[in-house]
Amino acid sequence: MLILLIGQIIMSAVLSVSTKFSVIVLVITIFYFFFYPVFPLSDTIAINAAKRHNKNFITVRIFGSIGYAFFALFIGYVLSVIGSSQTMWVAIGIAAIALAITLFIKDQDSPVAKMDMSGIWGILKQKELLWFFGCVFSLAIAVRMNDAFLTVTLNNLGASENIIGWSQLASSMSEIPIFLLLSLYGEKIKELPLLVFASLMFATRFLLVGIADSAGMIVAIQLLHSVSFGVFYVTSIRMLTRLIPDHYRATGMALYTIVWSSASGLLSGTFGGVIFEEFGRHNFYIVAMSFALFASLGFASRYFYRGPRVKTVTGAGVQLSAAQAATAASAEEESVGK
Structure with missing residues (x-):
């Protein structure tokens, strides 16, 4: 975490003085190399800390929403x-504050398996997990x-x-009551029904943004962030932690971040600008709505399709314990709508 934050600060400083477009693209690419891994690492630390202190992870995650809303x-x-023009220096200041706080965080004990790609591949061959990642990507x-x-x-x-x-502010603050409700009653x-609901709320949100004719309307529409991202984030993390054993949680979170942020950002940025410029804002958000609807159909189809039960995952260096296998099986049964 320290290395990632230091890398962000250095790249932000370089970016603040860059003027050539090609250099800016290169620096931003390197910046994101240090930026995106912070999310799975911080979530993994929070999940492990919450488990160790018998707390709900979502109650810890709420502080992320509060911080985002404030800033x-x-x-x-x-x-x-x-x-x-001073944006990057503000970003450097915030990253420096995060770096100072990180100095007081200690590494936490958690079950860790030796790196074994065959074992990870054995986990990724779970149909439930691949289906989940496909819907999340859409x-x-x-x-x-x-x-x-x-x-x-x-x-x-x-x-x-x-x-x-x-x-x-409207979007981030709207997350908090949903996080609290789901931490109490989400289990x-x-x-899958929650993920279907969240996807439909995303589709509704994008449709409304596409037809909004004032900035004030869009600020109001941002309140739908609560029942779209709020529900989706809590539920997707909950499902992911049930599908992946504890000792591969950091790897699972990293894969989730790649699907949710990196790969999707690359694809959406590639054709999104073309759609926005050539066909206008309304059609741009119609396309976004279509992807959200496709994801809802994917989650719904998995809910109504009763797939095979999860079997014990084996591979070189990987073998789930009986308790972990039972947890995986239970997660499979729940996720297909038992």
């Missing part, structure tokens, strides 16, 4: 005063399209940095 609003006002394309062009949409509608900050509802 979304705070940065909007700061940039309105100092100018958007939904992620839609989400990354919105993430990349929401600011462009707001700017086109005449929004200032303050309004953009308020839109981010009573099976994962």
Whole structure:
């Protein structure tokens, strides 16, 4: 984590003085090399810490929403005063604060298996997990399209940095009550119906953004973030931790991040700009809505399809214990709608 944060700070400093487009692309690529791994690492640390202290992971994750909401609003006002040209220096300051906090975090004991690609491949051959990643990828394309062009949409509608900050505040704060509710009652509802619901809420959200005619409407629409991302995030992490053994949790979270952020961001960024420029905002969000609907159909079809029970995963250096195999089987039964 320390290395990743230091890398972010260095790349942000380089980016702040870069002027050539080719150099900027290269620096951003290296920046994301240090940026995206923070998410699976921090989530893994939070999950292990919550388990060790008999706490719910979601109650820990709520502080991430609070921090995001605060900085979304705070940065909007700061940039309105100092100018958007100073954005990277603000980012460096925030990364430096995170680095200082990380100095007080200790490594946590958790079950770890030796790196064995054949064992990981044995886990990835689970049909349930591949189906899950496929649906997540489809939904992620839609989400990354919105993430990349929401600011462009707001700017086109005449929004200032303050309004953009308020839109981010509305979305992040709306997560908190959903996180609390799901931490208390989420286990009573099976994962796949919740994922279907979240995907449909994403589709509704993108449709509304596509037809909105003012920045104020989009800020209001951002409140749907609660029943779309809030429900999806909690439920997807819950399902992932049940499908993957504890000692491969960090690897599973890394694969999840690749699907949810990296690969989907690459694809959506490649054709998203073309669609937005050539066909306009409305058609752009219709495409995003279509990907979200496709994901909902994928989750729904898995819910109604009773696949085979999960078997004990074996491979070179990997063999689930009886307790882990029972947990995996239970997760399979729940996820196909027993």
